[in-house]
Amino acid sequence: MDTGETCTYVRRRVGERIEELRERRGVSQTQLAKMVPMNRTYYNDLVLGKANPSLDKLVKIADSLGVPLTDLFFGLGHVPPRCLVEYDQGKAPREVRAQDEQ
Numbered sequence: 001m002d003t004g005e006t007c008t009y010v011r012r013r014v015g016e017r018i019e020e021l022r023e024r025r026g027v028s029q030t031q032l033a034k035m036v037p038m039n040r041t042y043y044n045d046l047v048l049g050k051a052n053p054s055l056d057k058l059v060k061i062a063d064s065l066g067v068p069l070t071d072l073f074f075g076l077g078h079v080p081p082r083c084l085v086e087y088d089q090g091k092a093p094r095e096v097r098a099q100d101e102q
Contacts, residue, residue: 006081012049014058017072019047021065035064 022032033043036057045051053061062069076084 006084007052008049009084010076010081011052013076014053014072015047015049015051017074018061018065021067021071025065027065032061032064036060 022029027035029040029043033040038046038057042051046053058072059069062072065071
């Protein structure tokens with residue numbers, strides 16, 4: 001099974017979630033980058049889904065934002081990653097439910 005597109009989708013969603021949590025906490029990108037630590041270029045790549053953060057980095061981000069690690073993955077559902085998106089002949093990914101798989 002090719003997971004490349006699914007992984008890209010998940011990275012992008014996690015990046016968006018990190019950005020949302022950062023904004024809610026009133027922390028600037030520069031402040032979060034210093035707290036983790038990471039450089040701002042890496043942070044921007046992370047938010048855009050271009051970076052593939054390690055588990056260690058995700059733990060540091062969650063701690064810096066004062067949220068449980070699972071909050072970084074909020075909104076990805078309760079299905080296996082391969083069920084998150086469906087690719088219909090190059091169309092944009094859409095969320096699918098587990099019962100759609102059956």
